[in-house]
Amino acid sequence: MEIINTVKDFESYRNSFIFNNKSIGFIPTMGALHKGHISLVKRSVDENDITIVSVFVNKRQFNDQSDYINYPVTTERDIELLEAENCDILFIPSDEDIYNNYEGHKMDFMGLDKIYEGEFRPGHFQGVVDIVYRLFEIIRPDRAYFGEKDFQQLAIIKLMTKQSGLNIDIVPCPIVRENSGLAMSSRNERLSDDLRIKAAKIYQILKKYSSALTINDSPGDIIKSIANEINKEDYLETEYIIFCDPETLRPIEKFEKNMNIRLCLAVWCKKVRLIDNISLHF
Numbered sequence: 001m002e003i004i005n006t007v008k009d010f011e012s013y014r015n016s017f018i019f020n021n022k023s024i025g026f027i028p029t030m031g032a033l034h035k036g037h038i039s040l041v042k043r044s045v046d047e048n049d050i051t052i053v054s055v056f057v058n059k060r061q062f063n064d065q066s067d068y069i070n071y072p073v074t075t076e077r078d079i080e081l082l083e084a085e086n087c088d089i090l091f092i093p094s095d096e097d098i099y100n101n102y103e104g105h106k107m108d109f110m111g112l113d114k115i116y117e118g119e120f121r122p123g124h125f126q127g128v129v130d131i132v133y134r135l136f137e138i139i140r141p142d143r144a145y146f147g148e149k150d151f152q153q154l155a156i157i158k159l160m161t162k163q164s165g166l167n168i169d170i171v172p173c174p175i176v177r178e179n180s181g182l183a184m185s186s187r188n189e190r191l192s193d194d195l196r197i198k199a200a201k202i203y204q205i206l207k208k209y210s211s212a213l214t215i216n217d218s219p220g221d222i223i224k225s226i227a228n229e230i231n232k233e234d235y236l237e238t239e240y241i242i243f244c245d246p247e248t249l250r251p252i253e254k255f256e257k258n259m260n261i262r263l264c265l266a267v268w269c270k271k272v273r274l275i276d277n278i279s280l281h282f
């Protein structure tokens with residue numbers, strides 16, 4: 001695996017014969033790689049000639065500076081994991097290199113940056129769009145892989161790619177879970193063993209309610225019941241829960257036949273903010 005640290009070096013590599021007529025799969029990450037990221041890498045290796053992973057802890061998308069400072073950095077382990085998966089290139093640029101003379105990327109979020117995650121993390125999605133657009137410009141991939149755990153991020157990246165006319169296929173990949181059901185996340189590294197058991201309750205409760213759901217249920221009432229059950233657990237505190245349309249993300253106020261639905265939520269587990277979602281269909 002080639003490790004490239006500057007935009008300039010990447011660009012000369014990108015322009016070399018190595019990339020000629022080759023399909024490129026790209027996985028942007030902030031490092032602290034886990035099985036969820038690895039599932040994206042495996043998929044890209046299967047579907048492309050060249051797989052590129054970036055590791056860049058993007059300051060601009062952290063609305064909470066302590067979250068940024070505490071974000072886990074595990075570069076040596078990340079390199080080992082990527083080498084084992086036959087990743088071709090690891091791109092680890094510096095802050096100065098990425099943001100030098102780059103104001104950011106303007107797009108019409110159509111309100112998606114202000115709801116759910118956006119309501120509680122002001123500026124977060126603008127930060128995500130800034131870095132993903134910049135990386136897309138540098139890498140110029142054919143396909144880019146994103147996990148469905150960050151469901152709202154995925155919807156916004158799809159919108160950004162469409163609006164800017166980029167010819168990149170955005171490939172959504174299913175959530176990877178621990179045996180307990182807890183969605184894999186780099187933030188799980190900050191949970192003690194006891195808190196991991198607590199955090200696993202989130203998915204267990206989601207599963208319990210979603211499998212008993214009927215078309216005549218009121219989304220609002222189910223949201224209240226799920227929140228009550230989560231909040232009853234020590235150290236868990238719900239921030240939001242929403243039933244929404246998986247394409248437009250608009251909230252669902254009434255269930256109807258043939259409806260595709262995503263149930264999305266954010267929960268604090270002591271000082272760690274976790275998100276998860278589950279797909280439903282009537």
Ligand code: PAF
Nearest residue numbers: 028029030058128131150
């Ligand atoms: O999902 C993430 O890890 C980040 O938001 C991303 C897409 C790498 C942008 O920094």
